[in-house]
Amino acid sequence: MRVVGGRWSNWSGGVSCRPQAIVAPKDEVELAAAIRKAEGQVRVPGSGHSFNPLNATDGTLIDLSAFTGLQGCDPGSERATIAAATPLWGIGSLLHPLGYALKNMGDIDRQTLGGAVGTGTHGTGRTLGSFSAEVASFRLVLASGEVVHCSPTENVEIFAAGRTALGLLGVMTEIDMKVRPVYKLAERQFLHPISELFRQLDGLVTANRHFEFFWFPYADVAVCKSLNVTNANAPTRHSAKTLRMKGERRTAAEYVYAASNEVLPRLPFLTGPMHRLFSKFMPGQERVRWSHEIFPNTRTVRFNEVEYAVPYQKGPDVVREIAEMIRKRKIVTGFPIEYRTVAADDVWLSPFYERASATIAVHQYWRFNSTELFEACEAIFRGYGGRPHWGKLHTRAANELAALYPKFEDFKAVRRRLDPKGKFLNDYLRGSFA
Ligand SMILES: Cc1cc2nc3c(=O)[nH]c(=O)nc-3n(C[C@H](O)[C@H](O)[C@H](O)COP(=O)(O)OP(=O)(O)OC[C@H]3O[C@@H](n4cnc5c(N)ncnc54)[C@H](O)[C@@H]3O)c2cc1C
Structure with missing residues (x-):
């Protein structure tokens, strides 16, 4: 995270904020407690490479830097479990010795996995999906502090909504990515x-x-x-x-x-x-x-x-x-x-x-x-x-987004159910997602 003198800013320098608190939980238990206790808005940045004010808050900013590394790799199902704040530049080196690699990547590798998944970051390839499309399952800490595992068979709605969620449904701690043999x-x-x-x-x-x-x-x-x-x-x-x-x-x-x-x-x-x-x-x-x-x-x-x-x-x-x-x-x-x-x-x-x-x-x-x-x-x-693109500048209003994204209202319904008090909404996101 780029924090100087208590001020967080994004990569382009176009967005900055002075949060009341910056907390750096060491594990899921501390993270859940921090979210539960936080007063005001809670935002969880990755490495700040989004161009819009997704992460701006005067409340609590959560520093996830303890949530990095490879947790496991299942060769049978070609899945790798990766801590959500792992930077993309680190993932290749972790997977390669095990014989695996991500299926695609974008233009840079400075982002965190959670940030890339959180905004639908993509590379290029007609038959290849975005980072979000390659998520097999994830663990999510909700506004209540409860931890849920989401996959095509568990918490199915949260899985569908949570693979591109701008940090609005909770904080991902671990992400299972579909991988392929090294190439x-x-x-x-x-x-x-x-x-x-x-x-x-x-x-x-x-x-x-x-x-x-x-x-x-x-x-x-x-x-x-x-x-x-x-x-x-x-x-x-x-x-x-x-x-x-x-x-x-x-x-x-x-x-x-x-x-x-x-x-x-x-x-x-x-x-x-x-x-x-x-x-x-x-x-x-x-x-x-x-x-x-x-x-x-x-x-x-x-x-x-x-x-x-x-x-x-x-x-x-x-x-x-x-x-x-x-x-x-x-x-x-x-x-x-x-x-x-x-x-x-x-x-x-x-x-x-x-x-x-x-x-x-x-x-x-x-x-x-x-x-x-x-x-x-x-x-x-x-x-x-x-x-x-959710991580880049745009001026689309809520009614336009609802017309463009067929599941926009369903997403909002899940968001309201998981975070009824709007803890994860900041001023920028409230306009579209309240
Ligand atoms: C130089 C540059 C090149 C880029 N190239 C590409 C490209 O090739 N393709 C492309 O599609 N985009 C590209 N982007 C955009 C970038 O990939 C996205 O904005 C991405 O979200 C940034 O990741 P980050 O880790 O910096 O996340 P941030 O920008 O810090 O956060 C993005 C969102 O993810 C959420 N988030 C982060 N971690 C978690 C978590 N653990 N749980 C829940 N939510 C979380 C945040 O709350 C926020 O809403 C580029 C940006 C830059 C500056």
């Missing part, structure tokens, strides 16, 4: 002219286990990236300690990227040339790594972000419309649009609930005002029935 991935990055990309996109998404592209909207090429399982040799694995450090260390290219973003508002006419230059230099060499080492990137240049999931077939139209809008309005941004795909799932609040999806993410440097860009993007997403 290596070959990464290929290449430039593709935009006009051709859209003709071939469905084929590229289908032909590769993972496919995504980044489009600097003033450039006429996209940076494409594919990952596929391979038996080719990979370098010796890094230790967990090295992986932890690697994700924080700024590379020379990132220093240049940060500096470019600092100067862009003063020299807006450089936006087009910079987009073309960034596209040209972004693709790296082909490489092979163990899965948990190749999925995550290092992102040290801070930004804010809006991301929506739209129906898979609509993805190309949405991303084209967004790029056109950015160019027409001459919006200055140093970041590409990111395009990924995610399989449908059955998690009540998942953006992918019963819908195969394309996700489209738009970023803006943290020092820039992102309002015009993000509002214009949201207007486009709205036209396509887009569902917002």
